[in-house]
Amino acid sequence: MPRPRSLTESQIAAAALAVIDRDGLAALTMRAVAKELGMGTMSLYRYVDDREQLEGLVVERVLGAVDTTPPTGSSWRDRLATMVERVRRAVAAHPEVVPLTLTHRQSSPSNLRWAETVLGILTEAGIGGERRVIALRGLVAYLIGAIQLEHLGPLSGAGTRRIAALPAEEFPLMAETGRLAARVSADQEFRAGLAVLLDGLERATGGDGSA
């Protein structure tokens, strides 16, 4: 008996994401999203409780693009790397959303599915119990930290040049590091850092990373 809704959550998320991708995160306002949808500002509130929830929809849309099916073949190392890379790629497609993912990641169903798959791989690698808790947490910490460094950080892009230009008397190593960092792509850095972490996990298993 009620009148039917004309919008789906997906359309709302898409509109909000369009605003962000086009005009930046600062442009994400209730008014802007409503306009994007071709409706009055307050109409948006028929579909969303508040701005908080809107942001959640955006994050879920971005994270929902992550393939959470277990990767096949190869070593558990490579499979873990694949899972981590998938998130990085999905987020990289919408860099402006990064700050939102920090606050809303926790409530994302996609995130849960992702973690479940990762835990499965860790289990197959022979990592269980509390060590598996540590491993998951370490991977997630590295992942979100690295994503932020990449998109908000000083060591990438313009920041690297500023670091390379530091006074060599006070910051000799930093200056040198800044120069070297300019020669390493973000991709390489990310993968190499992840490799270090996986090395650590592998060492603890006593295994060689295969299987």
Next chain:
Amino acid sequence: MPRPRSLTESQIAAAALAVIDRDGLAALTMRAVAKELGMGTMSLYRYVDDREQLEGLVVERVLGAVDTTPPTGSSWRDRLATMVERVRRAVAAHPEVVPLTLTHRQSSPSNLRWAETVLGILTEAGIGGERRVIALRGLVAYLIGAIQLEHLGPLSGAGTRRIAALPAEEFPLMAETGRLAARVSADQEFRAGLAVLLDGLERATGGDGSA
């Protein structure tokens, strides 16, 4: 000949931090800080260009509390761990500031000094060139990621219980992990995750972590 200023940057940062610690990050407004300082709202603008800069002062005050002198003795592993722990402790003293550190860390002088010291330790550990870039970046990524997980994340505190309560049919491993995680303190988790990363660094050096 001009009239003297009555406030120092330090006093302003202290006032802002006091507001945050007492009433939370959301209470950080220009008006609130001005009132904390016993002055009119607009007077604050004599000392700070805008809110952005105010936040920078707060972050610098928090990060400035980190001891950046090289730790003495022990292995390079332990020295690195000490450096990382120092930041964690400093931030943990003002948890509400965490979101601000993400955006403003880059411009902090304390942060530069800290990185310089860490690079020194890495150098002594025999890690140089591009591998040192990777190592620093990996440590920083883990550090800021872990801090966020600890203070904004789902795997700690209340979030852990929610995860433990997930439907076991769909998320068997997550549910189990949530239960296990409840038995691991945040300190243990942080240190153990860091240890994994350091294991990875150590393996790459071929050394045993001493010296």
Next chain:
DNA sequence: CTCGTACGCGTACCTTGTACGCTGTCTTGC
């Protein structure tokens, strides 16, 4: 004592989130 600087601040405006209540429409029950 005079003068210029710039401090301290009152006022006001703009942006943004959102409560409230009206109007018209669409679906269902007859």
Next chain:
DNA sequence: GCAAGACAGCGTACAAGGTACGCGTACGAG
């Protein structure tokens, strides 16, 4: 078909917060 009710869509309005503007005056230099 048709009446009725629930709810979509929205205009208005308010509160909070950042900050531009311009005034009066305290203060140090000469």
